[in-house]
Structure formats: structure tokens, C-alpha cells
Amino acid sequence: MQADLSYYDYWPYHDRPKITWPNGARVAFWVAPNIEFYELMPPANPFRQAWPQPAPAVPGYSIRDYGNRVGHMRQMRLLDKFNIRGSISLSAALCDHHPEIVELCLERDWEFFSHGIYNTRYTYGMSEEQEREMILDSVETIEKHTGRKPAGYLAPALSHSEVTLDLFAEAGGIYTCDLFHDDQPTPIRVRGEQPFISIPYSLEMNDTIAFVVNKIEPRRYGQIIKDNFDRLYAEGSESGTVMCVPTHNYQVACPHRLAAFEEALEYITGHPDVWVTTGREIAEHFLNHYYEAALADIARKNARGR
């Protein structure tokens, strides 16, 4: 175990090379619905328990199933209304369990990125070989069902190893959602030295973190999203920022929470100079236009004072 993370160098949010998003947009705005499958009776991971009670854990399992049975269609209608294409954080096994959902998202040209196989299978304790097998399985499953390899990764249930990002880069990925250190894309150092970046995927905007961990009231959640946008939009006139709202159909698509979310989406998409996009498009744009300049600026700033 090491004291520091070796994926990136310090890169102050100050005097960075200016980013301009397509059509002069200030903010790249993306919504990342997590479409997950939780198992009723997963094998017990030695480092993390999937459910708080002995199986069957009816409360936890059933509310997550609500997301697929009921919530998905609600959120999809809402995103359709505002012309937002979702960037799905997908439990790859959902392709097998609920292909109808994958089909509906494909019809809308939504993006699919990998969120592991099941959200009840954690990376903790896996050998490198096992983690590689799991990641490749997810990549191949998504490619088989959607026709395209996933470009991005969010580790299942945010469970990581020291080599998670290295392995995903080796599997052909270009971006990760696992790091929360910035409001702009940043280069990530992986062992194979492939160009690889982190795209902001905000935990603060994540509905499950907001509702379950931080226990925020639904209307306050809507307000927080608007406030987050206001500041990133203002700063985006200096250099393009990224705003992400990660969602879960079993949280934000509950009937008492959708109205506040809808109001926030209406507010954001009602502004000019907002690039409503997907994780992959942000990553590709950054890699094609700003990656080299970012590396040079990081090297320059870290050379100071040495």
C-alpha cells in the first residue's frame, strides 16, 4: 500500500491552457445514468458485504430492481425531453438480464461505458489476472450487445485495486470516471503509457450520494445541481469546464424526486453555450485538442521551484 496515488501530478486550477468546447460552449454537460444489476445472492466478498442483512435482502434488492422496472423509463423520457443522450454506466450483465433497456438506449444513440459485471461483485481481493478477466468480460459483453467497445470505466460499486485504471487502459479504454480530483478532464498516467484521461464524474452531484449518503431533501438536490451549474458556467467563460450528473433510476426516478430534477435539467439546458454531450465525446475532444497542452502545462508547473 502506498501513501500517494501515482495516477497524476498536481495541476493547480489556475492559469491552465484554455479549453473551448465545440461551438464555443463553456460547459460540457453530461448525464450518466447508472444502469445496474444487483444480485440477490452474490458470493460473499471477503472485504465488503453486499447487503446488510442475511439473504434475501429484500429492502436493498427490491429498491434497486425498481430502478429497472419503473425508474428507467421515467428518466429516459425526461432526458429525451431535453435532448440529453445518457452516458450509461452499465453493469454488463444487464445486457443479459434486461436487453430491452439496452435496446431502448441504443435507439437513442446513448453511450455505454463499463461499470463491471454486477454491482454486487467487488474488485477487492481480486488478483490482477482476475480483474483483467472481469474487465475484458465487461468490455466484450458491451461490444457484443451495443456494437461498440466502451471508452470509459467506472469500477463496479466504486471498488478498485491499484491497477484498475492500468488494466482498463490496456483493454482499449480512454477515460475513467473513478477520480474526483478536478472539474476539467486531466491526463492520467497508466503503466502502459497509453493516452488516458479522467473525466469529471461528480460524486457531489450523484443522486445516490446525495440522497442515500448525504440524505439531502429532493428539492434541495435540484437546487444544488443548479448552483453547481451556475459556477461551472461562469468559470467556463475563462476555460471550458465539465459538469456531470450521475444518476440512478432507483433514486432520482422515484415519483417524489423527479420534479426537482426536471426543473434543474430545464434550467441547465435552457442556457446558451452549453455542450450537452456524452463522456466519450468529451474524452475524445480533449484527447484530440488539449491533451498535449495539458501534459506540457503540468510538466511546466511541476518544474517550478525545483
Place this chain on the structure above:
Amino acid sequence: MALEQEHLAYPHRQYGMDHDWYRWSMLTTRPKVVWPEQAKLAVWVNVALQFFPLNQRGQPFKVVGGMQMPYPDLRHFTLRDYGNRVGVFRILDALDRFDVIPTFAISAALATRLSYLVDVVKERGNEVLCHGFDMDTLHFGGLPKDKEREQIRTSLGILRESFRAEINGWLSPGRSESENTPELLVEQGLQYCCDWVNDDMPYPFKTAAGELFSMPLSNELEDVFILMSNQHSETSYVEQICDAATFLSKEADEQGGRMLGLNIHPWMLGQPHRIKKLEAVLEFLTSLPGVWFASAHDILASFKNQQG
């Protein structure tokens, strides 16, 4: 370091669910439901009358609202008892003032203790469903089947005897079930269970003993969840219910009848500073066009009649 190979094996990775209890089905793909008088929203107000024993064992876990201090926890015991002495009468007044029909979920152990309250409920003639034996007699994975059968049989026997009425529904204490609970409920003559929160409409549950219906009783909109577990304000409680009812009514315009199950606790909403918030909810719901207030069983009966 490596995990056992079972961690990379997926025996239930297949179409549909990873168990056989119910069929995978998205709500929008089902036939439209039409409630009596073309109502858009069926509202089931479920009043939970619970007994939390002072000598709680807490096995295999303590339920939300249970004892928390070393024995004897007078504080939580009496606060819960408050609901059955004081709070419930405030709630009944409010429900009657707005002409809202409640359903009562009752711990069997309460019925053996409070015959006065049993009479009050009996005289009203509202539906009673079984809320287990008490809030410390739990149903959970690994509970021997015979023991659980006895728990259910005893609880239902007490309620059927006390109320001299049919008992058709079940709500497990803490919504916790064993792998055998659904089957045992059917075996004991029950028609529906309210533990599962995976849908906004009733749906059939398959068991070895026959069919059971799952009735959606929102956990996310429970007073205890919002006010105690989440520490949201009383004002937010009202907003959340009103927003949910408004949303579901609108959805009903396009997709057919919807329902809203509201589980309330006299020990929570029956406090003097909270009762007006229940009144605000009832005032909103009774002014919303197209709301049908009904018991859980009446809603289920109407639903089943349409399922051909």
C-alpha cells in the same frame, strides 16, 4: 492474493431475474389499469400500529425504531407506546375529517395487549393486515422454515381471532423476509405482501404454494424514512408526498391508473408538532382531482379483476 473462482462465475447471468419469484417486466409495457370511477390515483393510507418489546433481542438485527439503549430502554419504549395511546387518536381524527379510509397494519402482540384499541379499529370496520408478531420477531434468511411457519400462523391466528375478520395482507417487521416467507404467507391464506419496493403497481409473485401479490407500499415516502432516517424537515415530508402524487397523477393520464401507498406511524406523525403536516398532506390529496382512497385489499381486488 486472489478470490475464489466463484467470484468470477455467474450462474444466474441470464434473461430476466436472478431468481424465480416474479417475472421481469417494465411498468410501461403492462396493460393500462382503470380504477373505479376512472380515478387516476388510488391512495392507500397504511397506519402501522406496532409493538416494540422492551426486551428486544435484535436478532439478526434491530429494526428501525427499535430499542437503542441498554435495557430497560424506557425512552424508546414509551415513545413508541405514545403512538398507540395518543398519536393514533390524532391520526384517526385527521383521517376522518378528510374522509380518508385507512388500512391498519398491526403487530399481533399489540392486539393481545390493547383490546381497547382493537375495539376502536374493529368498530371502524377498516381493513387490518398483519404486521408480524412484534417488531422484534423477525423473518430473515436462515430462519428455520417450521419456526417461521409457526410465527406467521400464531400472528395471523391472533389477529383473525381479535378482529373476527379476514386477514389478507402482510407487512414484515422491518420488511425483512426469509427465502420461505412468500410461500408461507400463501400457505396461511394470505393474498398480498407489502415488503417489496420494486414497483409502483401490484404484480404477481410466484411461490411453491401458489400466487401472492406484491403491493407497493413506498419505503422512500414513509414518515419514518423521511423524518427519522433521513432527518428531512416536516415541510419536506409534505412536499415529497405532494410531488409524488402530482407526478403519478400526471403519469396516469398517459399510462393508466397509478397507486400511492403511504405508510404512516402514529408514534411519528401523531406528535403534536407533526400532525398538522399529515393534515396538510390529506388536504392536498383530497383536493387533487381523480384520487380514489381505498384499502389495500380493495385496490388489489380492482387490480386483479382487470388482469383477466
